Amino acid sequence: xxxxDQPTEMTATEGAIVQINCTYQTSGFNGLFWxxxxxxxxxxxxSYNVLDGLEEKGRFSSFLSRSxxxxxxxxxxxxxxxxxxxxxxxxxxxxxxIWGAGTKLxxxx
Amino acid sequence: SQTIHQWPATLVxxxxxxxxxxxxxxxxxxxxxYWYRQAAGRGLQLLFYSVGIGQISSEVPQNxxxxxxxxxxxxxxxxxxxxxxxGFYLCAWSVKDAHTGELFFGEGSxxxxx
Numbered sequence: 001x002x003x004x005d006q007p008t009e010m011t012a013t014e015g016a017i018v019q020i021n022c023t024y025q026t027s028g029f030n031g032l033f034w035x036x037x038x039x040x041x042x043x044x045x046x047s048y049n050v051l052d053g054l055e056e057k058g059r060f061s062s063f064l065s066r067s068x069x070x071x072x073x074x075x076x077x078x079x080x081x082x083x084x085x086x087x088x089x090x091x092x093x094x095x096x097x098i099w100g101a102g103t104k105l106x107x108x109x
Numbered sequence: 110s111q112t113i114h115q116w117p118a119t120l121v122x123x124x125x126x127x128x129x130x131x132x133x134x135x136x137x138x139x140x141x142x143y144w145y146r147q148a149a150g151r152g153l154q155l156l157f158y159s160v161g162i163g164q165i166s167s168e169v170p171q172n173x174x175x176x177x178x179x180x181x182x183x184x185x186x187x188x189x190x191x192x193x194x195x196g197f198y199l200c201a202w203s204v205k206d207a208h209t210g211e212l213f214f215g216e217g218s219x220x221x222x223x
Contacts, residue, residue, distance in 0.1 A: 099152035
């Protein structure tokens with residue numbers, strides 16, 4: 001079956017760095033997405049990786065290793081507004097997105 | 110620029126009552142359209158997707174249905190709601206044949222069935 005695993009919840013301190021991991025097992029691979037979702041709101045796109053390596057976008061970076069079925073989202077210089085759930089999703093061989101349950105990130109001052 | 114709207118934002122319905130959630134996209138044509146449900150602590154579950162007017166694919170057998178009467182309109186319906194239909198419903202669109210398949214989500218509709 002297809003499966004996306006990510007931690008349920010993480011806690012970090014304002015100004016620090018946090019890494020959210022995602023492992024996947026899917027039928028085919030056509031890219032991995034990270035979305036941010038604040039409580040009660042819709043998900044918003046953060047990043048897309050289809051090749052191995054690190055993609056950097058401001059304070060956020062996303063890494064992919066296709067051979068390991070592994071990705072992480074790295075958030076630097078954490079701000080209180082970064083408190084949200086972070087969703088990992090993989091596009092399978094049919095370009096359908098398979099979603100993880102999300103990681104709730106709690107930022108403490 | 111493209112926008113997507115869905116409504117109502119929240120609704121409380123009794124078991125057995127009908128449901129209609131609407132979603133419209135502006136600023137683009139011939140999009141792929143999706144209905145997702147998000148239950149607490151679980152990943153997004155794809156309910157329906159559509160690649161064109163009148164073309165609906167169902168991913169999960171259930172008492173819900175979807176329709177696409179116009180190119181940029183997507184409707185989620187039920188004739189009789191169940192308690193298990195409670196959840197956060199999200200409409201989304203993507204560019205057809207896009208390289209990345211990025212999804213753009215509506216604001217969401219929170220349904221509570223009592």
